[in-house]
Amino acid sequence: MSASTTTNPFHQQKPIPGVKTILAVSSGKGGVGKSTVAVNLASALAQTWNVGLLDADIHGPSVPRMTGTLAEKPNLSVAQKLVPIRRWGMQILSIGHLVDEDSAVIWRGPMLFKALDQFFFDVAWDNLDILVIDLPPGTGDVQLTLAQKIPVTGAICVGTPQNVALADVKKSIDMWKRVGVKVLGVVENMAFFVHPDTGETLDLFPRGDLLGYLDQMKIPLLAKIPFCPQLAKLCEAGIPSPEVGSSIPPSNRQEKEPAQIFRELALKIGAALSLSTPSSTCAAD
Ligand SMILES: Nc1ncnc2c1ncn2[C@@H]1O[C@H](COP(=O)(O)OP(=O)(O)OP(=O)(O)O)[C@@H](O)[C@H]1O
């Protein structure tokens, strides 16, 4: 498989077998919390729907660690397809399940495209309502390949509040527009911090005019996620927050725990993608 040479690369799009809808989680900038949002949102979605989580961050896969599946290896099906790992009621696959954390970083060009192609089409996803794809930061090869090869139903952009980050949110929204993918909305991460002693809500970053921009673009702000050390700890421990829900100690007076915010976000995404509520939900495997 090599990079596209046809005049209209979007004509190459093929559906992913076993997958009804595809949600891309993106950002123009690194380290803003894409993987955190992808993992926790996927877990919240999995409380209602059949969910897959694909880590397309070939160079810096975080999903194995954040889902506690670092030691897992996918099996091969009879048809020689990769069988995703089942954990937390989801089907999960990452390059980090195939090679050790440091090996994939040097992949470029054809090797990168080959890996992505395999990840999109040679995986035995089992009857997914939604496949959540955690993307690498930026608006480069992986994002464009994704848009060219598979019918992405919608994208969300993750950003932090400050003005410099707003420039990156704009870049990301602009990229999806150019490739014809609907932006379902923006998730503002590390949006505020609630002081554990006083309960006071503090801004961690100087605020940019994200809301003004989104209003102008008619793109909704889907969620505001606080900076929450407990959430970071759970990520590190490989446990999605919706799995522990109310067992997170009420260490401060936040109005809502991240788990609750992710559940509400999941319902918004389900509605935006017109996912029907299945009669049987995907319980923990
Ligand atoms: N709301 C939050 N509260 C506290 N820590 C957070 C929050 N969101 C993310 N983090 C922490 O910030 C770090 C970066 O998050 P994450 O890996 O999700 O970002 P990313 O955008 O996927 O990064 P990359 O661009 O490298 O893929 C992680 O250590 C994560 O635990």
Ligand SMILES: [Mg+2]
């Ligand atoms: Mg990431």
